[in-house]
Amino acid sequence: MKEVIQVSSLVKSYSNKKVLDQISFPVYKGEILALLGTNGAGKTTILECIEGLKKYEKGEIKLSGQLGVQLQSSSLPNEIKAKEALTLFSKWNHSKMDQSVFDALGISEFSNKQYKQLSTGQKRRLHLAIALIGNPDIVILDEPTAGLDVEGRVALHHLIKKLSKDGKTFLIASHDMAEVEELCERVVILKDGKIEYQGTVDELTQNTQESYHIELKTENKITFASLKFSNWIGESKGYQSYEVLDINQGLAELINIHKINNTEIIDLKVKKVSLENRFMEITKEEIA
Structure with missing residues (x-):
């Protein structure tokens, strides 16, 4: 299988304390890989290093393809309308929004609302739509279903599975184990900044x-x-x-x-x- 992300011997510290210690793992084309760990285990830090938002002391990160990102915490100007945000990011990326993705995320129901009027779930859907503008090869999602209702969660899972079958690669950080079991074949579990387990969900649950x-x-x-x-x-x-x-x-x-x-x-x-x-x-x- 083709590796589209390769993280090798990654080391990152804050105030002389290592938060990532020799982290290495691949992500393959078309797969949905989950990063798991308790709060502070290093999930978001790994994602931010891959995204280029944080510098790291040692190691190497290789990417093969265009990257789309949904951050754990992000915001837009309060007055901007959802459709205006999508138009703006489309122009920045010199690309048009895929209408099927737009429909799958249910953006039309709130496209004329200002950002400040959107619910948490609607904001999460809008952020994901923005991440998918430009038809990225690799999509990084940090807690993608946080704040989503059941209907929104089901729609998002269906979209992720469909895009994965079409060849897009997903790297997800999540606390929702039911979500991970439904979406992912492989997981990486972090503990104290190190990898404690790396492999398939089936191997993990049956190895006992x-x-x-x-x-x-x-x-x-x-x-x-x-x-x-x-x-x-x-x-x-x-x-x-x-x-x-x-x-x-x-x-x-x-x-x-x-x-x-x-x-x-x-x-x-x-x-x-x-x-x-x-x-x-x-x-x-x-x-x-």
């Missing part, structure tokens, strides 16, 4: 013995001295949580031991281990 979480809310809490098929992992919001490899053996064991102890099970949830679970495991020391 425990494949399911069982959550039980019971009439009375009981403590188990030992369990053969289930591993107790904690309690949250009144639910006791367990990790199990074999869902049938795990469920049978837990239901049977509650029956023996004459403890009624009020509610039961079974969840397949998700990207969010693995992300929390990888970053738990940093969060703590």
